[in-house]
Amino acid sequence: MLTIYGVTRSRASRIIWLCHEIGLSYRQVPVIQAYRLTDPDAEGAALNTRSPAFLRISPQGAIPVIQDGDLTLSESLACTLYLARKYGQPFGPVDATEDALMLQWSFYACTSIEPDALTILFLHRAGQTQSGADQAAIANAAERLVRPLSVLEAHLARNGHMVGGRFTVADINMAEVVRYAQSHGELIEQFPALRDWLADCQARPAFQKMWKERLAEPE
Ligand SMILES: N[C@@H](CCC(=O)N[C@@H](CS)C(=O)NCC(=O)O)C(=O)O
Known part of the structure; x- marks a missing residue:
């Protein structure tokens, strides 16, 4: 097992x-x-x-x-x-082309999005006051994220999903990385296709099950 x-x-x-x-x-x-x-x-x-x-x-x-x-x-x-x-299957690649695209988007997630999204996760608490240094770090991270999130916005507005026109592991990999920046509502609201895709991903029963298990763990 x-x-x-x-x-x-x-x-x-x-x-x-x-x-x-x-x-x-x-x-x-x-x-x-x-x-x-x-x-x-x-x-x-x-x-x-x-x-x-x-x-x-x-x-x-x-x-x-x-x-x-x-x-x-x-x-x-x-x-x-x-x-x-x-x-x-059907969450994995059906051929070498899909395989390559799933790798491409997963690498993009962890290299171009994850570091700044993590800064937001750790420093941004909606409704709470941050120190000046933290506010500056959050603003810089959000500014750097505009470019990769714009790329995702255009891709998702055109295709609906990351790869293959269906929900796959590439959506999971990307959605879990973008989630780290989700508390920054002003940032995410700039990207409606991305926002809606993320909401759809997180409405899936499998995500909900994982999330319930996660919340059941001590903070
Ligand atoms: N690139 C790695 C990062 C792994 C990583 O940094 N994991 C964190 C938890 S999410 C960790 O184990 N940190 C160990 C520690 O700080 O003690 C991956 O995607 O698996």
């Missing part, structure tokens, strides 16, 4: 969402981010990204990691793409 290492409040959410779409069963080992623990090295600390037992599985010391048979795989987007290809 597939094993997923990582709490759902992490990039493991992408993999779990996909598993729910496919109906693929898995065992989840809730490895938590070390930075979320007061003393991750303490005896009896929860299994975390710095625990020697986890580092033996994944020397990168980051979640998520999956194990499927003899394969141990890190990098969340590599994990979703692998699972979609192996188990996930």
Whole structure:
């Protein structure tokens, strides 16, 4: 059986969402981010990204990691793409062209969008006052995101989905990255096709199931 290492409040959410779409069963080992623990090295600390037992599985010391048979795989987007290809029709690529486009959009998500979207996730709290430095960092991140989000807006307005005119793993990979910037309503509202596509993705029962599980975990 597939094993997923990582709490759902992490990039493991992408993999779990996909598993729910496919109906693929898995065992989840809730490895938590070390930075979320007061003393991750303490005896009896929860299994975390710095625990020697986890580092033996994944020397990168980051979640998520999956194990499927003899394969141990890190990098969340590599994990979703692998699972979609192996188990996930119609969510995976049907041919080399779709495969290439799914890779292209997944790389675009993690290189051109994720870093600035994460800045917004960590610093932007709707309705709360931020320090001047945080406000500047949020504004800079939002400004840098305008270009890649404009690219997505044009693509989604034309095609409806990331690849193949249907919901696929490429939508999951992109939607989970764009979600990090979602609290910045003013930014997202500039892109109506992107906003509506994200709402449709998040209305899917598989996303809702993952989200409920995520919210059930301690913050
Ligand atoms: N590019 C990696 C990033 C993995 C990553 O940074 N994971 C975070 C949690 S979402 C983590 O494990 N951080 C470990 C820590 O800070 O202790 C991926 O997509 O899987």
